Amino acid sequence: MNLTIIYEDKDILVCFKPAGVPTQTASLTIQDVVSMVKSYLVKKEGKASSYLGLVHRLDQPVSGLLVLAKNKKAASLTITKKQYYALCMGTPVEKEGELRHYLWKNPKTSMAEVVDEKNAGNKTEVKESVLTYQTEEERNEIQEKSVSLLKVSLKTGRFHQIRAQFSAIGHPLLGDLKYGTEDSKQLSTEMGIKMVALCAAYLKIIHPVTKKEMEFQLKEELLPAWATIIRKER
Numbered sequence: 001m002n003l004t005i006i007y008e009d010k011d012i013l014v015c016f017k018p019a020g021v022p023t024q025t026a027s028l029t030i031q032d033v034v035s036m037v038k039s040y041l042v043k044k045e046g047k048a049s050s051y052l053g054l055v056h057r058l059d060q061p062v063s064g065l066l067v068l069a070k071n072k073k074a075a076s077l078t079i080t081k082k083q084y085y086a087l088c089m090g091t092p093v094e095k096e097g098e099l100r101h102y103l104w105k106n107p108k109t110s111m112a113e114v115v116d117e118k119n120a121g122n123k124t125e126v127k128e129s130v131l132t133y134q135t136e137e138e139r140n141e142i143q144e145k146s147v148s149l150l151k152v153s154l155k156t157g158r159f160h161q162i163r164a165q166f167s168a169i170g171h172p173l174l175g176d177l178k179y180g181t182e183d184s185k186q187l188s189t190e191m192g193i194k195m196v197a198l199c200a201a202y203l204k205i206i207h208p209v210t211k212k213e214m215e216f217q218l219k220e221e222l223l224p225a226w227a228t229i230i231r232k233e234r
Contacts, residue, residue, distance in 0.1 A: 003036045006216055011074040011209050012055075012067060013037060016222050019063040019195040024054060037068055055079065059160065061175070063224055064200025065216055074208045081204035084152045084162060085136075085227045087197035088171040089184040091148045096134040099165045103129045103158050111178055112164035130155040131165060145187050147174065149227070162198060173197050174226070197226050 004016040017023060017033050024034040034052065041049045053069040055077050064084070069075040102115045104126045115126050136149040148171070152162055160179070166172060167179035174184060175193040188194075201218040220228070 003033075003040050004222065005040075006065065006218075007214075011070055012077060012207070013070060014065060014067050014203070014216055016218070017058050017063055017066045017200075019061055019199075019224060022060045023057045023066065033066060034068070041070075056082075056157065058200055059163075059196065059198075061196035062198045062200065063195075063222075065203050065218055066200075067203065067205065069208070077208040078206040079203060080206060080213070081202070082154045082157070082200065083202035084154070085199045085201050085223070086133075086150045086152050086162060086166070087174050087193070087226045088148050088150060088166050089145070089174060089181075089187060090171045091138050091146050092133070092135060092150075092169065092171055096132070098130065098132045099169065100128065100130045101165050101168055102126050103161065103164055105159050112158065112160040114164065114168045127158055128156065129158040129161045129165060131162060141187065141191060145183075147187070147191075163196065191226075193226055195224075197224070199224055199227055201227075 005013065006016060007014040015033065015037065022030060022032040025032045034054065038049060038052055049070065051071050053075040055067040055069055055075065056079060058064055058066055067077065069077060102117055103112045104115045106113050132153045132155065134151045136151050138146060138148050140146050154161065163173055163176055163179045172180040172184045174188045174191065174197040176196045177185065180188065201223065203216045205214050207214055
């Protein structure tokens with residue numbers, strides 16, 4: 001599998017992570033993005049890099065933009081905006097809005113669970129999770145079941161946040177076996193969506209060395225098939 005580099009300088013590297021490829025794994029038999037970048041840098045520089053750090057992660061089923069630091073100073077990089085495209089089942093009542101939940105990572109299931117605000121103090125590691133969304137397009141698919149293409153901006157970066165929050169309001173993402181319903185899983189199968197319909201398509205960062213603001217937008221040819229109806233305008 002070829003590595004797609006979006007941007008690179010002496011401090012940072014921005015690449016595209018395909019759906020299904022882990023960001024990083026301890027397994028020696030599974031190829032991940034970090035090992036791919038390390039191999040790329042060895043070939044380019046003729047020696048193994050002394051440092052390569054993850055600035056953030058993407059879930060294995062999720063595709064999109066990923067930033068890595070090439071030195072320890074660059075690891076302080078600030079991401080000021082993350083924007084995703086998602087395809088959910090049904091149509092949210094509000095075409096755009098904010099979702100705010102308290103999420104808790106259940107160690108037994110490795111899933112994010114919504115906790116009632118009044119009971120949030122009864123569990124450890126409960127974190128407030130906030131995102132905003134806009135409905136880009138709605139359409140009917142197989143058997144007149146509706147799906148909605150969403151533009152999602154994270155205000156907090158929590159474990160499985162987008163997947164858990166949209167599932168909590170009754171609009172699970174297609175292709176999501178963990179947070180989906182039987183209906184959404186069936187529709188995903190009928191539509192041929194095998195991975196979570198979520199793609200990290202836009203990042204705004206503050207460069208750790210130059211302190212300049214930089215923006216990265218995923219090119220349309222790298223968007224997953226379910227997202228090809230998205231126009232270039234954000």
